[in-house]
Amino acid sequence: MSAYSITEPTLRAKWVAGSIVVLYALITLLPLVWIVLTGFKTPPDSISYPPKVIFSPSMEGYVNLFTTRSRIAADDLAALPPPETWYDQIVRDRDMVIVGPSKFGERFLNSVIIGFGSTALSIILGTLAAYAFSRFRVPLKDDLLFFILSTRMMPPIAVAIPIFLMYRSLGLSDTHLGMILLYTGVNISLAVWLLKGFIDEIPREYEEAALIDGYTRFQAFRKVVLPQAATGIASTAIFCLIFAWNEYAFAVLLTSGTAQTAPPFIPTIIGVGGQDWPAVGAGVTLFLLPVMIFTILLRKHLLRGITFGAVRK
Amino acid sequence: MAEIIIRNLRKEFGAFTAVQDSSFTIGDGEFFMLLGPSGCGKTTTLRMIAGLELPTAGEIFIDGEEVSQKPASQRDIAFVFQMFALYPHMNVRRNISYPLVSQGLPPAQVKTKVAEVARILGIESILDKPVGGLSGGDRQRVALGRAIVRDPKAFMMDEPLGALDAEFREHMSEELRALHDRMGATTVYVTHDQLEAMQMGDKIVVMNHGVVEQFGVPQDIYDHPATLFVADFIGSPSMNFLRYDGAVRAGDTTVSLGGVTMRTPEIQADAAPGPRVFGVRPEHVRLTDSGAYRGKIEASEYLGTTQIITLSSSCGSLKARVPSGQVAKLGEVVGLEFNPATISIFDEITGRALRSAANARVLHG
Numbered sequence A: 001m002s003a004y005s006i007t008e009p010t011l012r013a014k015w016v017a018g019s020i021v022v023l024y025a026l027i028t029l030l031p032l033v034w035i036v037l038t039g040f041k042t043p044p045d046s047i048s049y050p051p052k053v054i055f056s057p058s059m060e061g062y063v064n065l066f067t068t069r070s071r072i073a074a075d076d077l078a079a080l081p082p083p084e085t086w087y088d089q090i091v092r093d094r095d096m097v098i099v100g101p102s103k104f105g106e107r108f109l110n111s112v113i114i115g116f117g118s119t120a121l122s123i124i125l126g127t128l129a130a131y132a133f134s135r136f137r138v139p140l141k142d143d144l145l146f147f148i149l150s151t152r153m154m155p156p157i158a159v160a161i162p163i164f165l166m167y168r169s170l171g172l173s174d175t176h177l178g179m180i181l182l183y184t185g186v187n188i189s190l191a192v193w194l195l196k197g198f199i200d201e202i203p204r205e206y207e208e209a210a211l212i213d214g215y216t217r218f219q220a221f222r223k224v225v226l227p228q229a230a231t232g233i234a235s236t237a238i239f240c241l242i243f244a245w246n247e248y249a250f251a252v253l254l255t256s257g258t259a260q261t262a263p264p265f266i267p268t269i270i271g272v273g274g275q276d277w278p279a280v281g282a283g284v285t286l287f288l289l290p291v292m293i294f295t296i297l298l299r300k301h302l303l304r305g306i307t308f309g310a311v312r313k
Numbered sequence B: 001m002a003e004i005i006i007r008n009l010r011k012e013f014g015a016f017t018a019v020q021d022s023s024f025t026i027g028d029g030e031f032f033m034l035l036g037p038s039g040c041g042k043t044t045t046l047r048m049i050a051g052l053e054l055p056t057a058g059e060i061f062i063d064g065e066e067v068s069q070k071p072a073s074q075r076d077i078a079f080v081f082q083m084f085a086l087y088p089h090m091n092v093r094r095n096i097s098y099p100l101v102s103q104g105l106p107p108a109q110v111k112t113k114v115a116e117v118a119r120i121l122g123i124e125s126i127l128d129k130p131v132g133g134l135s136g137g138d139r140q141r142v143a144l145g146r147a148i149v150r151d152p153k154a155f156m157m158d159e160p161l162g163a164l165d166a167e168f169r170e171h172m173s174e175e176l177r178a179l180h181d182r183m184g185a186t187t188v189y190v191t192h193d194q195l196e197a198m199q200m201g202d203k204i205v206v207m208n209h210g211v212v213e214q215f216g217v218p219q220d221i222y223d224h225p226a227t228l229f230v231a232d233f234i235g236s237p238s239m240n241f242l243r244y245d246g247a248v249r250a251g252d253t254t255v256s257l258g259g260v261t262m263r264t265p266e267i268q269a270d271a272a273p274g275p276r277v278f279g280v281r282p283e284h285v286r287l288t289d290s291g292a293y294r295g296k297i298e299a300s301e302y303l304g305t306t307q308i309i310t311l312s313s314s315c316g317s318l319k320a321r322v323p324s325g326q327v328a329k330l331g332e333v334v335g336l337e338f339n340p341a342t343i344s345i346f347d348e349i350t351g352r353a354l355r356s357a358a359n360a361r362v363l364h365g
């Protein structure tokens, strides 16, 4: 029996804590793993009962995700020249031919443009506003901050109808700009509040030292405050991106063609040619990647930033 | 280098007045101390001189130019912050070179200047270290390096030794003073430590509640405090205050303290009867049997070569600094003599010293 220590948890406590974490991770990761696996199943495997955990992987879901196909008569199929590529082969095996690319690529690109565009805009506006609120004597500062926060007190979708009508008459419906502005509008209050917290934590002396050293206020902001706020900016950016990237309701309502993002597009896959779960799985898997990569890239900052400035240095 | 003139400087934060109509002059090349208790407006005054805070009213002349409404970047002043405010995302070299980069100096010149400053401060070996892991003393030196590297007109230092431990403070304060003497730069130094102010300063301004109480060379402020506050704040133990009532007329050379006639410097002002304070420093109190004014020994504190004896008397308790060889028995009633030339008489209502032959030269206004 080792001596009792205040700082070191006991072995048993570590085991209990570890088990809880593992269990929780399993519960939350299981659906994700299932979706990723489904993306690599054949359609029959994806709906077999009992569910298959061991299966021979196939790229059919991914092929279906990126293509539109059409079924042709057996005679016509036999008359065709042999398939040129592995994906032609996969489609041929189902008595179909590829007739063109699907819209997934475009929709995915829309998501990237709108998600990252609105995140960038939220961060730029949010940082400037947070800096002003943190450092300057703004008239009615508290009221303004409360007002900014209050935009998040109702679910955004509550104003869906007015926004729909407004966008229609402004010509912003189904445009990239419209969606970027909308997501920025929703995210900006979060950005201002989070970033103000981070900037409040940066001692003013750093900027004052820069002012004394002959820099302008803006230079001091750029060269001294921004690097110090990197942690906060990174974590705020991740929150903004996650919202904009996953947003579904407004995307369904306001986009249908040119500016449609991936979330409203993925469910439409289900309807095309039977319930194509592998294609859905493939779409969801690809859809998860950008946020994951973005988060991993900013992970170093995030780990420090997630405490919301409670611990510095 | 520059002379700095402060005229009727005032700063209000909303309804609160942090600095009230302060005036003083900082001579070219002086090591000037802004001394006062916490919250008296020292930092605010310093920040106004540097341009980090704009005054509500008043004028600041640096080198003959009125700068009170100019931004900090145009005043050519260096500032050493209490917590040093080194840029945490830069290493030592970049911290020191940062002010030069803003002036657009060519890199080669920046390099030589930084090397020169590093040599002066003895920090060549840490130039490429991040500032995060530095000791307090090294941070202090880097902060000084950043200040001296561009030869500013004047230095502002806000309690630059406040973050260091006591032992190191003394060492750094000597280093600082030596650095100043070598460069001859006008320096304004904020401290709440009267000992530090007396040791390091060419001149001292004593502030309290946003008001300049007195300004002059340390010796004058110590010997002839202009107000009760200064008399109490400066010196350890502080000046003895013996309270009595009486009138004074110009030409008086004595006062009556509890019925005993005491010699004082020649008074140069008239004052109606009222509460007065007779001020005498502990080292000017002698214990002799011949003294008419009597005190009872209450306690003694041994300090090596001297001892501090606490006595009670008819006009209040007082302390005497006497050689430690002198025998002092607790409870004994002894006679007290005060060195007449060093006596200050204060009006207790206004808190100000009455003008006398001794302090006339020192009191102004």
Ligand SMILES: Nc1ncnc2c1ncn2[C@@H]1O[C@H](COP(=O)(O)OP(=O)(O)OP(=O)(O)O)[C@@H](O)[C@H]1O
Binding pocket: B013, B016, B018, B036, B037, B038, B039, B040, B041, B042, B043, B044, B045, B192
């Ligand atoms: N920006 C501000 N807004 C409102 N009040 C302020 C501001 N800055 C300072 N004060 C007030 O002005 C007074 C003087 O402050 P200052 O910092 O000049 O004191 P100080 O003499 O430097 O004290 P310390 O020794 O504690 O540093 C204090 O009561 C302080 O609360």
Ligand SMILES: [Mg+2]
Binding pocket: B042, B043, B044, B158
């Ligand atoms: Mg201060």
